[in-house]
């Protein structure tokens with residue numbers, strides 16, 4: 209088994225210590241951070257999702273896998289975010305109301321910081337009011353909303369609608385993303401952009417912020 213497969217299987221076993229050790233080993237061996245993220249951690253988490261869907265593992269195991277993933281991502285953070293870069297804009301991010309999944313949203317935040325954005329991270333289970341108020345308070349021109357549940361995708365529309373209701377469209381732009389979200393859904397709810405993954409989120413936010 210190569211180190212990427214070992215990272216994946218240790219993540220599936222919820223062994224945060226082993227994941228951290230292996231990720232560090234891969235970093236020391238010069239494996240690019242994006243490769244460790246995609247071929248090790250994300251691949252492992254994909255399998256966890258399938259096993260959970262098929263009732264072969266249960267919530268406590270998924271929670272342990274999530275902790276193991278976070279341990280790995282924490283080590284990759286400085287590499288993904290890069291060095292000091294000049295600030296090019298401000299973005300408010302968070303996970304939609306009712307949704308506690310934050311690993312993908314955190315990755316989007318890391319990559320945005322790496323690209324030079326100041327990121328106001330509101331965490332998870334964020335109401336439409338908190339998103340819009342935070343953008344107004346911080347002067348952010350973009351709000352990024354993540355959702356992992358089909359049941360919380362509708363909360364994204366609440367944010368887009370509230371931006372409109374307050375007469376802020378054009379001034380504050382919205383981008384949505386997360387595993388169940390699609391470009392069609394983004395268009396349907398009137399969001400300004402859709403990010404497929406963290407890297408595409410950065411490209412889209414740059415375009416929205418005009419930088």
Ligand code: B1M
Nearest residue numbers: 257261308309310311312352354357358385386387403405
């Ligand atoms: Co849950 N969960 N979960 N879960 N969980 C899913 C999402 C599920 C698909 C699993 C499954 O059944 N196969 C399923 C949803 C089904 C559905 O809605 N149709 C599910 C369920 C059902 C649930 C609960 C309801 C289970 C229960 O209680 N019975 C519950 C809900 C809790 C709640 O939110 N209210 C629940 C709980 C949990 C844990 C807490 C145990 C844990 C989350 C821990 C945490 O996040 N801190 C968890 C996990 C880990 C998962 C899976 C296994 C993995 C998610 C993840 O972190 N992926 C997930 C299965 C899956 O997605 N395959 C599953 C890795 C992450 C890097 O990817 O988040 O997709 P992702 O982010 C990507 C892109 O989507 C994109 O960029 C990221 C990087 O590429 N992206 C954006 C994300 N946000 C973006 C924003 C953007 C742009 C791009 O712009 C703003």
